[in-house]
Amino acid sequence: MIRTLIVDDEAPARAKLRLWLRDQPDIEIAQECSDGVAAAHAIMTGSPDLVFLDIQMPGLSGMEVAAQLDPATAPLLVFVTAFDAHAVAAFDMEAVDYVLKPYDKSRFRRALDRVRARLDRRDVSGAVLVARRQTGPSSRLLVPEGEGLRLIDCVSIHALEADDNYVNVHTAKRTYMLRRTLQDLLLQLGDGQFIRIHKSAAVNISEIDTLTPLFKGDYEVRLRSGRCLRLSRRYTENLFSRTGR
């Protein structure tokens, strides 16, 4: 069974998807959401196989939701949109499935056929990367908080530290644990604000306070918050070229 999530802020649009998905023997509707953050939460907690994702929604748009996902674990996304000239132009049928509103049953069936073929091939991560290209570096990051999710501004992040399968996201107030790889998180956040200083750490450039040389070309990076991290020799050149030293 394909566990499916329906995301649209307009009730009639959800109703139509629900109606037609119910007819499909291999589809099971897991949940319905009416905004972006709820959708991201449902995806991260419920791990559906397939998501029908509206693009224009309050809070986080469908594109932004997709950009926040981990390509390794993301479900297959089918964008359902009325009109997003830029997005649609960027969509490449090979990489991303989308349906334009209003759609008829044959269009809908075609989309489902592609979905099934893709699921068979386990070829599902394309949409996340396309969405990230569309939205550019995320300026807000969805982090788990209690039972739910919270959107934090990326400028408020001081440092990112990898820890096994998790990344610790340090802000002034607290640390959030994200089940992502550091590499993928840095891809999502872009390299404008964050810079890698170690195999397992990255910092917000504007938070760097001092650099103190250590042995063997390593440095100690002291952040304004007082937190100290190690700058490994491999990343010094990269950092100095960015900070102009």
Place this chain on the structure above:
Amino acid sequence: MAAHATSGTMTNHRPPHRRSSRGDPTISLASGVPVTPWNSLAAEKPLNSSARQGRSSSNIQPMRFPRSPDLEAPTPRASWSHSPLIALAILWTTVWSMVSSLEITGYIHDPAIPWWQPFAIVSISSLIVALWLFFELRGPHYFRRPLDPPRAWFLGQLPRLPLLAVGYIVTAFGIRHLVFAVKQADYWHLPWSIVIPYELVKISLFYCLWLGFVYGTLSLLCWRERGEQLVAMQKTLAEAQLARLRAQLRPHFLFNTLNTVSSLMHSDVARADRVLSRLGDLLRASLGAGERDEISLGEEIDVLHLYADIMEERFPGRITMDWRVDDAALPLLVPAMLLQPLLENAFRHGVEKTTEIVQIRVIANRVDDRLQLKMHNTGPPLCLDWREGVGLSNVRERLRVRYGAAATVEVTSDSGTGVTARISIPLEAPEP
């Protein structure tokens, strides 16, 4: 002796005048003091400060947004400068100086007559004319009355004539006699019984000629300004029509509405039908608009209902519409397509940006001689870097063209109550 130079009364032809007793030199255009609207168009709708009183003094904090400077200025239009008239005055003085000089050319070249005598006679009257024109133009005389009807305008300028004529004769002849006396020469001219009536007739004639030139210049300016205003009105109407069409054909609205219909067809055919017919009516209203500059508020509200009905179908249970339209306001005329951009904004920035239930309230009532329109929506406040969109700036521009500073638009927002757009427009002055 040389006095005969100017054969008595022929001393000078200038429309020599002193400044009128009513000239009030403290009122100067240069200082930015508003001139009373002089043209009839403006006079019908006095642009008083109450124009801005539509703003309620609630604790709602006004958003910072660029307000057109015109809206702040107390006089929006017909606030011409005197500059074209100043040019005219200089020309006038020069012409008359030349004419007088021409007339006494013979004397200037007469070796029997000292050169300074004709020179003094001409320059004294030229100077008086120039001085008079200088003070005349400092005052608002020419702008005080509407140009139409012309007779009233001209009659309004006449009371200054007697003083001008008498003042000129006394001053010109006084100074000449004085100058000649100082030079110990004899200033001869025809007897006063001839000089005075002659000068009176001459000055009146010149004054009327001058008024004719002024009237012509002002009429030309007025005509040109009205032309520009008409063009501006047509242009903004066309833009509004285009903006509204674009809004309704805005792909998101149109395709999402079609998708709603497509969904309802499977569950409730009658409702699907209703949405389709609303959409049809809405598009028809947009396409038909633009044929008239102004429509009744009732018609405008009908169109708003169509739009709101469709949105309520798209977001069932998430919108409560609250219509508070005063019946007395319904027949009042408003610029076509004035309110729709505001309602659209309420939906786009209120409803579509939140998952909460949004209340939209449309209020229209007549307060004294003004029509007050208010569109309020709960939901997220405007963000700090909010800027006016095309819809709102078009509304502003159209009101400016139509009513000048007498109409106001403002958008306020706070986190507690949401966003409010207010329009206040003056009603047409009642026919006499």
